Amino acid sequence: MARIDYDEDEDEIDGGDRPDWRRRLLTWTLAAIGLGLGFLIPYTIYLNQQVTERFGQLRWQVPTRVYARPLQLAPGVAMDAQTLKTELAAASYREDGGERPGTYVHDGARWTIASRGFGDVDGKVPASRVEVTLSGGRVTRLRDAATDKAAKSVRLDPARIATLYGQNQEERQLVRIEDVPELLVTGLQAVEDRDFAHHHGIDLSGMLRAAFVNMKSGEAKQGGSTLTQQLARSGILGIGREQTFSRKFNEILFALLIEARYDKRAILEAYLNQVYLGQRGSQEIRGVAAGAEYWFGRDLGDLSTAQVAMLIGLVKGPSAYDPRRHPDSARARRDFVLEKMHASQPQLITDAEYERARKAPLGVTDAPGSTSANPFPAYIDLVRRQLMRDYPANALQGAGLRVMTAMSPSAQAYAEGAVTSTLEGLANKKRPPLQAGLVVTDVDNGDVLAVVGDRNFRQPGFNRAIEAQRPVGSLLKPFVYLLALASADHWSLASWVDDSPVTVTLANGKHWSPGNSDGRSHGSVRLIDALAQSYNQATVRVGMAVNPQRVAMLLKKLAGIEAAPNPSLILGAVDQSPYAMAQLYQFLASGGESQRLHLVRGVLDREGRMLKRYDKPPQPADSRDATVVRLVTLAMQHTVTNGTAHQLVRDGLGRLNAAGKTGTSNDGRDSWFAGFTGGHLAVVWVGNDQNEMTGLYGATGAMRVWSGLFSRLPSAPLEVGSEGLEWQWVVQSNSTDASCPGARRFAFTKGFAPPYQPCVQAEPERESGGGWRSWFGLDPKPQDPARQVPQQSPPPQEQR
Numbered sequence: 001m002a003r004i005d006y007d008e009d010e011d012e013i014d015g016g017d018r019p020d021w022r023r024r025l026l027t028w029t030l031a032a033i034g035l036g037l038g039f040l041i042p043y044t045i046y047l048n049q050q051v052t053e054r055f056g057q058l059r060w061q062v063p064t065r066v067y068a069r070p071l072q073l074a075p076g077v078a079m080d081a082q083t084l085k086t087e088l089a090a091a092s093y094r095e096d097g098g099e100r101p102g103t104y105v106h107d108g109a110r111w112t113i114a115s116r117g118f119g120d121v122d123g124k125v126p127a128s129r130v131e132v133t134l135s136g137g138r139v140t141r142l143r144d145a146a147t148d149k150a151a152k153s154v155r156l157d158p159a160r161i162a163t164l165y166g167q168n169q170e171e172r173q174l175v176r177i178e179d180v181p182e183l184l185v186t187g188l189q190a191v192e193d194r195d196f197a198h199h200h201g202i203d204l205s206g207m208l209r210a211a212f213v214n215m216k217s218g219e220a221k222q223g224g225s226t227l228t229q230q231l232a233r234s235g236i237l238g239i240g241r242e243q244t245f246s247r248k249f250n251e252i253l254f255a256l257l258i259e260a261r262y263d264k265r266a267i268l269e270a271y272l273n274q275v276y277l278g279q280r281g282s283q284e285i286r287g288v289a290a291g292a293e294y295w296f297g298r299d300l301g302d303l304s305t306a307q308v309a310m311l312i313g314l315v316k317g318p319s320a321y322d323p324r325r326h327p328d329s330a331r332a333r334r335d336f337v338l339e340k341m342h343a344s345q346p347q348l349i350t351d352a353e354y355e356r357a358r359k360a361p362l363g364v365t366d367a368p369g370s371t372s373a374n375p376f377p378a379y380i381d382l383v384r385r386q387l388m389r390d391y392p393a394n395a396l397q398g399a400g401l402r403v404m405t406a407m408s409p410s411a412q413a414y415a416e417g418a419v420t421s422t423l424e425g426l427a428n429k430k431r432p433p434l435q436a437g438l439v440v441t442d443v444d445n446g447d448v449l450a451v452v453g454d455r456n457f458r459q460p461g462f463n464r465a466i467e468a469q470r471p472v473g474s475l476l477k478p479f480v481y482l483l484a485l486a487s488a489d490h491w492s493l494a495s496w497v498d499d500s501p502v503t504v505t506l507a508n509g510k511h512w513s514p515g516n517s518d519g520r521s522h523g524s525v526r527l528i529d530a531l532a533q534s535y536n537q538a539t540v541r542v543g544m545a546v547n548p549q550r551v552a553m554l555l556k557k558l559a560g561i562e563a564a565p566n567p568s569l570i571l572g573a574v575d576q577s578p579y580a581m582a583q584l585y586q587f588l589a590s591g592g593e594s595q596r597l598h599l600v601r602g603v604l605d606r607e608g609r610m611l612k613r614y615d616k617p618p619q620p621a622d623s624r625d626a627t628v629v630r631l632v633t634l635a636m637q638h639t640v641t642n643g644t645a646h647q648l649v650r651d652g653l654g655r656l657n658a659a660g661k662t663g664t665s666n667d668g669r670d671s672w673f674a675g676f677t678g679g680h681l682a683v684v685w686v687g688n689d690q691n692e693m694t695g696l697y698g699a700t701g702a703m704r705v706w707s708g709l710f711s712r713l714p715s716a717p718l719e720v721g722s723e724g725l726e727w728q729w730v731v732q733s734n735s736t737d738a739s740c741p742g743a744r745r746f747a748f749t750k751g752f753a754p755p756y757q758p759c760v761q762a763e764p765e766r767e768s769g770g771g772w773r774s775w776f777g778l779d780p781k782p783q784d785p786a787r788q789v790p791q792q793s794p795p796p797q798e799q800r
Contacts, residue, residue, distance in 0.1 A: 063163045063164055063171065063172060063400070064163070064164040064396050064399050064400065064401040064402070064403060065160055065162075065163055065164075065401075065402055065403070066160070066161050066162035066163070066164065066380065066383060066403040066405060067158040067159065067160055067161065067402065067403065067404050067405060068090065068091075068158045068159045068160075068161050068405060068406075068407040068408065068409050069158060069404070069405065069406050069407060069408060069447065069449075069601065070118070070120055070125065070155040070156055070157065070158045071087045071091070071155065071156045071158075072153055072154070072155050072156075073130075073132055073139050073142060073153065073154050073155075073156070074139060074142060074152060074153035074154075075138075075139055075140065075141065075142055076138060076139065077138065077139045078137060078138055078679060078714035078715055078716050079134055079137070079138060079139050079714050080134060080137050080714050081106070081109075081134055082712070083410045083712075083713070083714050084111065084132070084134065086409060086410045086413055087156070087159075087408075087409055087410050088104055088113070088156070090159035090409035090410075090413075091156065091157045091158060091159040091409070092159070092293070092297050092298075093113070093156075093157075094297070094298075098111075098112035098113060098114050098129070099114060099129075100114060100302055101114050101115065101116040101117070101127055101299070101301075101302060102114065102115075102116050102157070102298065102299060102302055109133055109134050109135055110131060110132070110133050111131070111132040111133075111134070112129070112130070112131050112132075112145060113129070113130055113132060113156065114127070114128075114129045115127055115128050115129070115130075115154070115155075115156050115157050116157050116299060117157075118157050118158065119402070119604060119608035120155070120158075120404060120602075121404050121601050121602035121604070121610065121613055121615065124608065125155050128144070128146075128154055129144070129145040129146055130142060130143065130144060130145055130151060130154045131143045131144075131145050132154075137714055138714075142154065158404070159409050161375070161376050161379070161380070161405065161407055161409070162374045162375070162376060162380045162383075163374070164396050164403075171280075171283055171284065171285050171286060171290045171294070172273065172286040172287045172289075172290050173287060173289035173290050173293070174273050174287070174289075174400070174606065175269075175272060175273060175287070175288065175289045175300065176269065177265060177268060177269040177272065179300070179301070180272055180288060180300055181300060181301060181303065181308060183305065183308050183341070183348060183349070184272075184288060184300070184303070184308050184311065184312065185268070185272075186341075186344075186348055187308060187309065187312050187337065187340075187341045187348055188227070188272075188312050188315070189227070190340050190341055190344040190348060191312055191313075191315075191337050191340045191341070192227055192230070192312075192315060193226045193227040193228075194344070195226075196226065196227050196228075196264070196268070197264060199226060199228075199259075202226060202228075202229065202252055202255055202256065226255065227267070227268065227271050228255040228258055228259055228267055228271075229252065229255045230271065230275070230315075231255075231258065231267065231270060231271045231274060232255045232258060272287060272288050273286070273287040273288075273289075274286060274287060275287060275288065275291075275315055276318065277290070277291035277294070277295070277311070277314050277315070277318050278291065278294055278295065278314070278318040278322070279318065279319070280294070285318075288300060288311060291311055291314065292307075292311060295307075295310070295311065295314070295323065295364050295365070296311075296363055296364060296365060297365040304357070304360065304363065305338075305349060305353055305356075305357040305360075306334065306338070306357040306358075306360035306361075306362075306363060307363050309334045309335075309337040309338045309341065309357060310323060310330065310333075310334045310337075310362060310363070310364075312337045313330070313333035313334045313336065313337045314330075314333075316333065321333045323362045323364045324364060327362060330362060331362060334362070335358055338354055338357050338358055339354075341354075342354040374460065375458060376407070376412060376451075376457075377453070377457075377458065377459065377460035377461075377463075378451045378452055378453030378454065378457065378463045378464075378465055379405075379407055379412065379448075379450070379451040379599065381453070381460075381463045381466070382448065382451055382463070382465070382466060382579070382599050383403065383405055383599050383600055384396075385466070386598060386599050386600050386614070387403070387600060387603070390603075390612055391603070400605070400606040401603055401604065401605060401606065401611070402603070402604040402605075402606070402608070403600060403603055404600070404601045404602045404603070404604065405599050405600055405601060406442070406447030406448055406449060406598065406599055406600075406601055406615070407448075407449060407450065407599070408440075408449040408450060410713070411440050411449040411450040411680070411709075411713055412449070412450040412451075414450075414709050414712045414713045415438050415440055415450040415451075415452050415682075415709055416452055416457045417708070417712070418438075418705045418706075418707075418708030418709040418712075419436045419438060419452050419455055419457065419705055420455065420457075421708055422436075422686075422704045422705045422708050423435075423436060423455050423686070423705075425704075426686075426696070426701065426704070430695070431694055431695060432688040432690065432692040432693075432694065433688060433689075434455070434686055434687070434688060434694065434701075435454065435455055435464055435468075435686070435687060435688065435689055436452060436454075436455055436464065436684065436685065436686050436702075436705060437452065437453055437463075437464030437465040437466075437468050437577065437578040437579075437684070437685045438450070438451070438452040438465065438578060438682065438683070438684045438685075438705065438709075439451055439465055439578045439579050439581075439582040439597075439682070439683050440680055440681070440682045440709070440713075441582055441586060441589070441597060441680065441681045441682075442679070442680065442681075443586070443589040443590050443591075443676055443677075443678070443679060443680060443681050444590070444679075445595065445615065445617075445618060446586060446590070446595035446596055446597050446598055446618060447598065447599075447601075447615070448582075448597050448598065448599045449680070451463075451465045451579075451599075452465060453465040453466070453467075464577075464578070464685065465577065465578050465579050466577050466578075466579045467577065468577055468578070468685060468687075469575040469576060469577055470575055470576070470577075470665065470669075470670045470685060470687060471572060471573065471574070471575055471665035471666065471669075471670055472572045472574060472575070472576050472581060472663055472665070472670075472672060473571070473572040473663035473664050473665045473670065473672060473698070474534045474571070474572055474661060474662060474663040474664065474672075474698070475572055475581055475585075475661055475663035475672050475674055476551070476555075476569070476570070476571070476572040476574070477531060477534065477539050477570075477571075477572070477661065478531065478588065478632050478635070478636060478661055479551065479554055479555065479558075479584070480539060480542055480543045480546065480551055480570055481527065481530075481531050481539075481542060481632055481635065482554070482588075482628055482629070482632050483546040483550055483551065483554060484527070484542050484545065484546050485527075485628050485631045485632060485749075486624075486628045487546075488748070488749035488751075488752040489752060491527065491542075492527065492631075492746065492748050492749070492752065492753075492754075493526065493527055493528040493631055493634065493635060493746050493747060493748070494526055494527070494528070494730050494733075494744075494746040494748070494754070495526070495527040496524045496525070496526065496527075496733070497524070497525055497526070497527050497530045497538040497541060497542060498523075498524055498537075498538065498541055499516070499521055499522040499523060499524070499525050499530065499535045499537045499538040500521045500523065500537065501513065501515070501521060501537060502514070502537045502540050502541055504540065504544065504567045506567070512567055512568070514536045514537065514540055514571060515536065515537065516535055516536050516537055517534070517536070517664070521537060522535060522538075525538055526744075527542070527635075528634070528635045528638055528746070529638075529642075529643075530542070531632075531635045531636070531638075531639065531643075532635060532636075532638040532639040532642055532643030532644070533643050533644060534639075534643070534644050534661075534662065536571055539570060539571065540567070540570055540571065542570075543567070543569075543570030543571075544567065544570070547565075548565045548566060548567055548569050548570055549565040551563075551565065551569055551570060552564070552565040552569060553565075555574075555584065558583075558584050558587045559580055559581075559583040559584040559587075560580075560583070561574065561576060561580060561584065572663060572665070577685075578683045578684065578685045579597070579683075581672070581674060581683045582597060582674075582681060582682075582683040583596070583597050585674045585676065585681055585683060586681060587629070588629055588632060588633060588636075588659070588676070589659075589676035589681040590618065590621070591621055591626055591629055591630070591633075591721075592621035592622065592625035592626040592628070592629040593618045593619060593620065593621045594618060594619040594621075595618040595619075598614050598615060600614045601613070601614060601615040602614060602615065623723075623724060624724075626721075626723065626724065627723070627724030627725065627749055627750075628749075630720050630721060630723075630724065630725060630747070631725070631747060631749070633659045633718070633720050634659075634720055634747055636659035636660055636661055636675075637657060637658070637659045637718070637720070639659070639660055639661060639662075640654075640658050640659065640660050640675070641654070644662045644697075644698065644699055645660045645661070645662055645673070645675070645699060645703060647699055647703065647707070648660065648675075648703070648706075648707055651707045651711065652711070653707060653710055653711065655717060656677045656678075656710065656715060656717050656718065657677070657678075657717045657718040657719065658675050658676065658677050658710070658718055659675065659676055659718055660673060660674065660675030660676075660703070660706070661673070661674050661675070661698075662697065662698025662699045662702075662703060663698045663702075664696075664697045664698045667693045668693050668694055668695050668696055668697065669687060669688070669691055669692070669693055669694060670685065670686075670687045670694075671685070671686040671687060671694065671696040671697060671698050671700070671701030671702040671703075672684065672685055672686075672698050672702050673698050673699070673701075673702035673703040673705070673706045675703075675706050675710075676718065677710065677715040677716060677717065677718045678715065678716035678717050678718040678719055679715040679716040680710075680713065680715045682706055682709055682710070684702040684703070684705045684706050685702060686701040686702045686705060687701075724749065724750050725747045725748065725749065725750060726747070726748055726749075726750045726751075726753055727745055727746070727747050727748075728745070728746060728748060728753045728754070729743040729744065729745050730743065730744055730745070730746050730754065731743050731744075731757075731759075733754055734754050734755060734756065734757035735753055735754050735755065735756045735757065736756065736757055736758070736759050737758070737759045739759065740759035741759075743759075
C-alpha cells in the first residue's frame with residue numbers, strides 16, 4: 001500500500017489560515033466591483049431619469065416675445081423719411097444695400113426695403129423687396145422690386161418690444177437645425193468637436209490630443225470635451241466654474257446617456273439652442289439665434305462668414321472674447337476659427353473667402369440687440385392687463401408664445417420725446433415736479449399705438465396712463481353737447497345759449513353758482529362758441545337741460561365710467577385716467593363707432609398658430625350717432641381754430657384740421673388735452689403726483705405735449721363727412737343768403753335747419769357769439785331748467 005507523503009504540502013497546510021496576496025487582490029477586486037456596481041447601477045438609473053427630464057426642458061423653455069404691429073405701407077399713407085427710418089431701426093433693419101432680408105437703402109425720396117417675412121395674426125407674411133417713394137409727407141409710390149410692378153400695400157417685419165421670461169432669465173430663440181446656416185453647423189464641429197459624428201459621447205483621442213496641444217503650447221488652447229459633454233455641462237449640470245472630479249464624472253456619464261438615448265441631429269439641435277453666448281445684466285443669452293441678434297443685430301441666415309466665425313469663437317468664453325470689451329482678443333479668436341474652417345477636410349471656406357473674412361471688421365453692433373426684457377414698461381403693463389383674463393402671468397412667462405400688439409414704435413418714440421421735452425421746458429422753481437400720462441390710438445380700429453406712464457418712461461412702477469385718477473374738467477363738455485345736439489329739434493350748433501350767471505338749487509337746499517374761468521359773463525352765445533371757448537355758465541345751462549343723469553349714463557355706455565349724476569358732473573367733476581378718457585374720446589374720433597381700445601392684436605404659439613385674436617372689427621356707427629358726432633367734431637375743430645386750443649394753429653398744425661378739447665381742474669392742479677386727426681387720437685394729462693397746484697391750463701400744459709407729438713408724427717388731416725348734414729348761412733335765428741352781412745355758416749342735422757328769411761341788414765356777429773340784439777338782451781334764449789332740477793352733492797370749484 002502506497003504511503004501518502006504530506007511533506008510537499010506542509011507549508012500550504014500549515015499556512016491554510018493565511019491567504020496569499022493574489023487571493024486577497026482578487027477578493028478586494030470583486031468586492032470593489034460589487035460595491036461599484038451596487039452604486040453605479042442605481043446612480044446611472046437616477047442620472048438617466050435626469051437626462052430624460054432636463055434634456056426635454058432644453059427643447060421647450062423659451063421666453064414669450066412681445067412684438068409691435070407690422071408697419072403697413074401703401075400709396076397715400078402718411079409717412080416721412082424720419083419716421084420710416086425710426087420704424088426700420090426699431091425692427092432691426094440695417095442700411096446695407098436693400099438686397100438681403102432685413103436691410104434697406106435710400107436714395108433721396110426713394111427707399112428700397114427687403115423684409116424678412118414673419119408670422120402675424122393674419123397668417124404668414126412672406127419676405128418681399130419693395131421700392132417706396134415718399135413725397136409731401138406721404139407714400140406716393142409703392143412697387144415690387146422683383147417684378148417692377150405697382151404694389152397695393154406691403155407689411156414690414158414688426159419690432160420686438162419686450163420679452164417675458166420664465167423662472168430663468170434666459171434669452172433664447174428656438175431654431176431647427178435645418179434653419180441654421182450650414183457653415184455654422186460644420187464650423188462649430190470643426191472647432192469644438194471634429195469627431196462629433198463618430199464618438200459616443202466622449203472622445204478619448206480628442207482628450208489626449210487636446211492635452212498634448214496644451215502641454216506643447218503652455219496654455220489651454222484646446223478643450224477635450226465633446227459637444228455632447230458641453231451640452232451636458234451647461235444644459236443639465238448648469239454652468240459652473242469649479243472643475244471637480246465628481247462634476248467631470250457626472251458630465252461624462254450624462255454625455256454617454258444622452259448619446260444612448262438621442263440621435264446626433266437631436267443632440268446638435270439642442271446644443272445650438274442651449275449654448276451660452278453672453279450675458280446682459282441678469283439675462284443669459286442662450287442659443288445661436290439669440291446670440292446672432294445680441295451681438296450682430298441680425299438673423300442667423302443673414303450672418304457673414306466672419307460673423308459666423310466670431311459666434312463660434314464666443315462658445316469658448318463669451319466674457320473673455322467679448323468683442324465689445326476685448327476687440328483684440330475677439331479678433332484673434334475669430335481668426336483662429338477661420339483658420340480651422342479653412343484648414344478642415346473637406347475645406348469649409350475657400351482661400352479667397354478666408355482672406356476676405358480675416359480682413360473684415362468684427363461686425364458687432366454698438367449696443368446689444370433687442371434683448372432688453374421690457375423697454376416700454378407702461379405699454380407692457382397694459383398688455384399684461386388685457387391678457388390677464390386669458391393668460392395668468394405664469395402662463396405667459398417662458399411659454400414661447402408670440403404676443404402681437406398694436407404698438408407703433410415711431411408713435412411711441414415721438415410720444416416719449418414730447419413728454420420729455422415739454423416737461424423740461426415747463427419746469428421752474430415755483431412749479432412742483434411735473435408728471436404725465438399719455439395714450440395714442442388709431443381712430444380707425446381702436447389700436448393703442450403708444451403709452452407713456454411716467455416722465456422717466458423706462459421706469460416701471462406707477463403707470464399714470466391707467467392708474468392716475470384725476471379730475472378731468474372740461475374734457476367732459478363735448479359729451480354734454482353731444483346729448484344736446486342729439487335733440488335736433490331743440491339744439492343745433494347755431495343755437496343761442498345764455499352765458500350769464502347761473503345758480504342750481506341742490507336737493508339739500510344748497511346752491512351752486514359756477515363761474516367762467518375768466519371771471520366774466522358773455523351774454524348770449526352760439527352753442528358752438530360756448531364749447532369752443534369752454535364757457536362754464538353756458539355749459540351748465542345746456543347740461544341741466546339734457547339732465548346730468550343722461551350724462552352719467554352716456555359715460556357708462558361709451559367707456560364704462562361710473563359717475564354720480566350730480567350737476568358738477570357737467571363740468572367734469574369725475575376722476576379718470578388718460579386711458580379711460582381715450583376710450584371715451586374714441587367714440588368721437590372714430591366717427592361714432594363702438595370701438596373698444598386694445599393693445600393686443602393676437603397671441604400665437606411657437607409654431608405661429610393662432611391661439612387668441614383680439615382685434616375684432618368695430619361695430620359700424622349708427623347713422624344718427626354719426627350725424628351728431630360730426631356736429632360735435634365740427635365744434636371741436638372750431639375749438640382749435642378759434643377757441644381755447646388755437647395755439648395749435650400757431651404751432652403750424654392747422655394742416656391737420658384737428659379737433660380738440662382742453663381741460664383744467666380746480667386751481668390749475670390738472671392739465672388735460674384730448675385731440676384727434678384723421679389718423680390718430682391722443683389724450684394727455686400733466687400734473688403733480690402730490691396734487692399740488694401747477695399753474696397750468698389745458699392749453700399751456702397737456703396741449704403742449706400733444707403739439708410736440710403731432711409736430712413729428714405723420715397723420716392724416718381730419719375730414720368731417722357731410723352725410724346727414726346740411727349747411728346753411730344764418731343770421732340771428734334764421735337761414736339766409738351767403739351774401740347777407742353778418743351771415744355765418746353752420747352745419748345742421750338734415751331737415752332741422754332754421755327757416756329761410758331774406759337778407760336783412762344786420763350788424764356782424766361778434767366772435768364770441770350774439771348779434772346786436774344780444775347787446776340789449778333781446779335774443780331768444782332756451783328755457784333755463786337749471787333752477788328747477790334738485791340734485792345731490794356739493795359742486796366742485798370752477799372747472800375749465
